[in-house]
Amino acid sequence: MNLAFRDIRHKLGRFILTCLGLSLLLGVVVTMAGIYRGQTADALALSRAIQADIWVVQGDTNGPFAEASRIPGDTREMVARMGGVTAAGSLTFQTVQVKQGSRRLRVQIIGFEPGRPGEPANLIAGRDIHRSHFEVIADRQAGVGLGEKLTMGRNVYTVVGLTEGNVTLSGDSVLYMTLLDAQQLQFDVTPAEGRREVSRGALRVNTNIVNAVVARVSAGFDVQEVAETVRRWKHLSVLTEAQQAEILTRTVIERASRQLGLFMSVLTLVSAVIIALIVYTLTMEKLKEIATLKLIGAPDRTIIGLIVQQALMMGVVGFGFGTTLVALAKDRFPRRIVMESGDLVGLFIVVVCVCILASAVGVRIAVRVDPAKALVG
Amino acid sequence: MSTVDVDMSPQPTAPAAALVEIRGVSKHFGEGEARVDALRDVAFRVRAGEVVGLLGPSGSGKSTLLNVIGCIVEPNEGYVALDGEVVYDHRWLRKDLRHLRLEKIGFIFQTHNLLPFLNCIDNVALVLHLARVPRSEARQRAVELLEYLQVGHRKNAMPAQLSGGEAQRVAIARALANRPRIILADEPTAALDSERAGIVMDLLHKLAVEQQAAIIAVTHDEKILGRLDRVVRLRDGKISL
Ligand SMILES: Nc1ncnc2c1ncn2[C@@H]1O[C@H](COP(=O)(O)OP(=O)(O)OP(=O)(O)O)[C@@H](O)[C@H]1O
Ligand SMILES: [Mg+2]
Numbered sequence: 001m002n003l004a005f006r007d008i009r010h011k012l013g014r015f016i017l018t019c020l021g022l023s024l025l026l027g028v029v030v031t032m033a034g035i036y037r038g039q040t041a042d043a044l045a046l047s048r049a050i051q052a053d054i055w056v057v058q059g060d061t062n063g064p065f066a067e068a069s070r071i072p073g074d075t076r077e078m079v080a081r082m083g084g085v086t087a088a089g090s091l092t093f094q095t096v097q098v099k100q101g102s103r104r105l106r107v108q109i110i111g112f113e114p115g116r117p118g119e120p121a122n123l124i125a126g127r128d129i130h131r132s133h134f135e136v137i138a139d140r141q142a143g144v145g146l147g148e149k150l151t152m153g154r155n156v157y158t159v160v161g162l163t164e165g166n167v168t169l170s171g172d173s174v175l176y177m178t179l180l181d182a183q184q185l186q187f188d189v190t191p192a193e194g195r196r197e198v199s200r201g202a203l204r205v206n207t208n209i210v211n212a213v214v215a216r217v218s219a220g221f222d223v224q225e226v227a228e229t230v231r232r233w234k235h236l237s238v239l240t241e242a243q244q245a246e247i248l249t250r251t252v253i254e255r256a257s258r259q260l261g262l263f264m265s266v267l268t269l270v271s272a273v274i275i276a277l278i279v280y281t282l283t284m285e286k287l288k289e290i291a292t293l294k295l296i297g298a299p300d301r302t303i304i305g306l307i308v309q310q311a312l313m314m315g316v317v318g319f320g321f322g323t324t325l326v327a328l329a330k331d332r333f334p335r336r337i338v339m340e341s342g343d344l345v346g347l348f349i350v351v352v353c354v355c356i357l358a359s360a361v362g363v364r365i366a367v368r369v370d371p372a373k374a375l376v377g
Numbered sequence: 378m379s380t381v382d383v384d385m386s387p388q389p390t391a392p393a394a395a396l397v398e399i400r401g402v403s404k405h406f407g408e409g410e411a412r413v414d415a416l417r418d419v420a421f422r423v424r425a426g427e428v429v430g431l432l433g434p435s436g437s438g439k440s441t442l443l444n445v446i447g448c449i450v451e452p453n454e455g456y457v458a459l460d461g462e463v464v465y466d467h468r469w470l471r472k473d474l475r476h477l478r479l480e481k482i483g484f485i486f487q488t489h490n491l492l493p494f495l496n497c498i499d500n501v502a503l504v505l506h507l508a509r510v511p512r513s514e515a516r517q518r519a520v521e522l523l524e525y526l527q528v529g530h531r532k533n534a535m536p537a538q539l540s541g542g543e544a545q546r547v548a549i550a551r552a553l554a555n556r557p558r559i560i561l562a563d564e565p566t567a568a569l570d571s572e573r574a575g576i577v578m579d580l581l582h583k584l585a586v587e588q589q590a591a592i593i594a595v596t597h598d599e600k601i602l603g604r605l606d607r608v609v610r611l612r613d614g615k616i617s618l
Contacts (some may be wrong), residue, residue: 009494289494292492297507302507
């Protein structure tokens with residue numbers, strides 16, 4: 001006969017309400033972990049989708065995601081000519097606000113060369129870009145539809161395709177356009193002063209600037225060796241795919257994990273205090289029953305079991321509810337939430353430990369209850 | 378009273394064996410100005426098959442004496458033997474007092490003290506469960522006891538749904554579940570009308586005889602004096618004759 005369970009069943013409504021409250025709290029903790037994983041996944045998604053073996057960027061920088069990087073447009077031809085490189089493509093990156101009706105949408109524009117590495121991946125609707133101008137492919141998350149017209153700079157672009165999962169570190173959706181369009185757009189939105197200079201013909205500004213060149217290395221060649229060769233050009237830096245992933249993850253971890261980690265520990269602490277308070281109340285209102293149990297000969301084991309099991313049931317049910325809630329709601333959440341089973345198991349263990357610790361308060365009171373208390377009316 | 382046999386056959390004991398024996402027991406609460414002498418040099422014995430009433434004015438030490446016998450309150454001095462085993466001789470001689478209670482003592486309270494979250498059967502079966510009696514056997518015995526006490530028809534009810542008299546009988550069934558040799562009752566009839574009180578006292582009497590148990594009942598109720606084998610009167614913590 002399980003006393004903890006019987007007592008809960010006796011006051012089922014209150015137990016469920018308590019669990020619901022707790023589940024919201026634990027749900028937020030699960031969400032935080034999910035957001036953290038989501039940010040890591042987002043950060044890596046873009047670099048993975050590009051499927052480059054090496055990233056050629058401006059010398060002494062960790063570009064183009066973590067730092068600004070500008071290299072001459074002809075770098076791609078130099079890289080493509082190197083031994084072992086099967087294909088190379090130039091890319092530009094730039095953040096732009098797009099007016100969409102009354103809404104202002106912040107997007108990451110990637111300019112790419114059709115037919116070369118860096119083309120949009122994960123196309124889920126529409127088609128690739130066929131014309132060299134005024135066509136874009138947007139990520140689904142941006143919320144734009146196929147055929148929709150977007151005004152950027154001086155031109156109007158048509159959405160011809162939609163991708164999935166292409167977002168940046170900061171959660172912006174990616175908008176792909178041809179390198180030529182992107183360079184033009186970059187020029188259009190540079191400060192007016194610069195453009196005036198150019199129109200006066202005073203200075204010939206080189207518009208053929210890209211942010212990175214990505215390349216694929218043939219299977220027979222060592223990526224590290226190819227990277228070494230490029231490094232000999234002093235004005236360029238090379239990152240392998242693994243290094244790029246490392247930099248991105250580190251950036252996220254530095255930025256996000258401190259905040260999220262802090263929130264998670266505060267919330268876990270709050271949950272612990274709340275569980276402890278509930279356990280305390282439950283124990284206080286059962287003092288007479290506990291005294292009776294002692295009087296009829298129940299060992300401490302039975303009484304401690306009653307309290308600890310109730311705390312655990314609360315924690316486990318709350319965590320279960322919370323996780324289910326997050327799982328059901330996560331697709332409506334503005335940021336990507338990735339629930340990893342490892343994280344869930346870890347959090348579950350934390351919740352179990354918190355429950356056991358929190359029941360210490362109740363256990364302390366319960367073992368001190370005087371059995372004679374049961375005798376007085 | 379029904380005569381259903383619920384296996385309460387007397388256990389073999391020497392006829393005059395004292396199930397409860399206390400000598401020179403004193404107990405005071407507090408020190409100095411606040412000192413209250415609840416028991417002073419109390420001695421008495423109760424034999425198997427006896428129903429002894431503990432009478433006295435309020436504050437005379439009746440409950441304290443009962444709690445000393447029930448190993449709930451530790452006396453300051455004296456000697457206590459239960460069922461032939463010395464449990465206190467200036468100090469507790471047994472560490473597992475709760476287990477001792479589980480084995481030897483049944484308590485009946487003034488108010489019923491049933492666990493509100495268990496139904497009647499489980500309230501009774503819990504004691505057997507704690508004594509490691511198998512589940513089905515425990516339930517069966519619980520039902521038999523409830524029927525014996527004429528509350529069998531309420532066996533699945535929760536305590537809150539019972540009348541005072543029903544609850545008290547369920548509590549008595551619980552006190553009897555482990556076949557204790559010593560039954561301690563603190564004002565068992567206080568919450569009952571005189572007819573019900575009479576039934577409960579008859580029942581205790583019957584138990585004492587059938588189970589060869591020693592029953593000590595604290596009471597204020599002069600009406601039930603006739604149903605007691607013997608009366609011990611307390612005044613200011615002393616036995617008065
Ligand atoms: N835990 C305690 N702490 C301090 N004093 C106590 C305690 N328990 C009992 N007393 C005191 O000891 C004395 C005897 O109390 P006890 O409860 O045994 O009386 P009683 O005869 O049962 O009275 P009543 O008929 O009112 O129940 C009283 O003066 C009471 O105040
Ligand atoms: Mg009393």
